[in-house]
Ligand code: FES
């Protein structure tokens with residue numbers, strides 16, 4: 001983040017801290033159908049998740065030509081492939097013969113992609129390279145048998161994917177600079193394009209895909225849900241929120257920020273006295289922690305189930321055991337708090353069908369979740385109830 005922007009944000013924070021106040025928006029109701037209705041879920045998947053880039057993995061995970069990653073994203077089997085010239089491409093992990101998956105889930109290194117069923121083979125650019133008894137397939141010329149494509153791009157040290165099969169005439173290139181907007185400039189300024197993964201984790205979460213974002217777009221819960229982990233570091237129920245289109249940025253000042261009042265603003269460094277949440281709509285959450293970042297994306301599987309893919313990015317890989325232990329401690333601290341959040345989200349999902357609530361109640365400092373829901377519903381063509 002540019003220094004003048006840091007100063008503006010810190011001044012906002014100091015004024016609120018001094019007044020014991022918070023920014024506030026509208027209080028809202030959130031109907032339980034948002035988390036239970038399969039038809040609504042399908043609209044969200046089609047119009048929101050399958051139309052926008054979401055972060056999948058670190059670019060460094062696919063560093064060399066031939067590196068591939070097979071991964072299911074929101075129900076679509078995707079194959080990410082680093083080509084001979086260094087370009088990253090996305091394909092559907094489905095053979096054009098009879099649909100077998102070309103590669104099992106996980107990482108591989110390949111010069112050619114060979115289907116395990118009847119051995120149709122594909123180059124790293126997805127074109128058909130060969131097939132046994134080719135003369136029997138005059139009705140399926142090679143030019144029509146390239147792998148189906150998926151749009152991918154790289155930015156902020158991450159691979160981003162739109163999990164939708166492209167039509168033959170559609171571009172597979174994502175304009176991530178335009179999509180990620182001005183908040184990505186903050187992260188570029190901190191060097192994210194060169195940051196590398198220290199830790200990765202993926203797990204199934206028994207809750208609607210939107211619930212983890214609701215939980216991470218407010219600080220109202222900090223003093224209670226995180227009383228034994230991060231609560232002492234942060235102020236109670238303090239919201240300092242900005243948005244850029246449907247993307248959001250939340251500043252979480254640490255208690256140490258108050259000491260900046262006595263310092264020359266030219267020396268202020270926001271990263272030492274806060275965490276900053278970057279929520280790139282629709283499903284990528286980045287927690288900037290000054291000198292590193294923890295992030296996760298949520299991939300819907302069903303109305304009440306998702307896959308979470310999480311990454312810790314650091315400026316450079318640790319060279320010593322001491323450095324490794326330092327980052328390990330940071331990862332453990334992050335997941336100490338995030339496991340509490342995910343568990344509570346699952347708890348909330350588990351009561352939805354009980355009939356106890358027709359709506360959930362979002363207070364005025366929980367308005368960032370309401371902004372998120374409004375964007376989802378606008379794009380899905382759903383009414384906000
Ligand atoms: S399904 Fe792939 S070669 Fe037959």
Ligand SMILES: [Fe+2]
Nearest residue numbers: 215216337341
């Ligand atoms: Fe939390």
